[in-house]
Amino acid sequence: MFSQKLLIRLKNAFNVTVLTGAGISADSGIPTFRGPDGLWKDQEVEKLATLEALENEPEVFWEFYNWRRQLLKDIKPNFAHFSLVDIENYFEDFTLITQNVDNLHAIAGNKNLVELHGNITRNRCTSCDHIVPMEQMAEQAIPYCDKCGAIMKPDVVLFGEPLNPKLLRQAQTASAECEVFFSIGTSSVVEPAASLPYIAKANGAYIVEINPESTPLTENADEVINIPAAKALTALVLILDRIR
Incomplete structure (x- = not known):
């Protein structure tokens, strides 16, 4: 499922950044509104x-x-959310950027979380x-x-509203500084989030897309995993447990 090249990168990585979209919450039963x-x-x-x-x-x-x-x-977090909590614990510097507003990453327990589009549980x-x-x-x-x-x-963030500039800077910095960048369950069309993997790639990161469907990012990613997030991430946790 995962290439040897990726596993070597992950074995030695200090800094990992993950971007998630609506697809990661699909197994929790949340409609995508698309x-x-x-x-x-x-x-x-x-x-x-x-x-x-x-x-x-x-x-x-x-x-x-x-x-x-x-x-x-x-709605409860699914295996993909909980797997990302486990993955966060394997790396010294880990940032989870999400386009989702459903609060599920926070409920699952991720600590270094950038909610790029906000959180629906607040006014x-x-x-x-x-x-x-x-x-x-x-x-x-x-x-x-x-x-x-x-x-x-x-x-x-409502349609037509700008993103919080502080959160956007955090996301861009995390993307620029990481060694491995995962894009998980996102359509890769909504800006400025869609540009984050390209920022990472321009700074030397290895780009991994996890998505059952092809996106505009697919042909530019270093590695593409065409299966649902929960299946891929639970497998990745088992591998990290062995190599880290």
């Missing part, structure tokens, strides 16, 4: 998950996000940036900030 899953009550998710929708239709916007949160309440004020964790949220159909009174949004 293709047939791209509708909610016959509305396009890409039009619902915007600041314009929050401003013009706050009731519909928050009904959608409260539904997503309710959906996540019974953020649209005016003063005050953050409220889900367990502290009042029961409101439309939440307002208890500091300044402005409307709040989930602490996620």
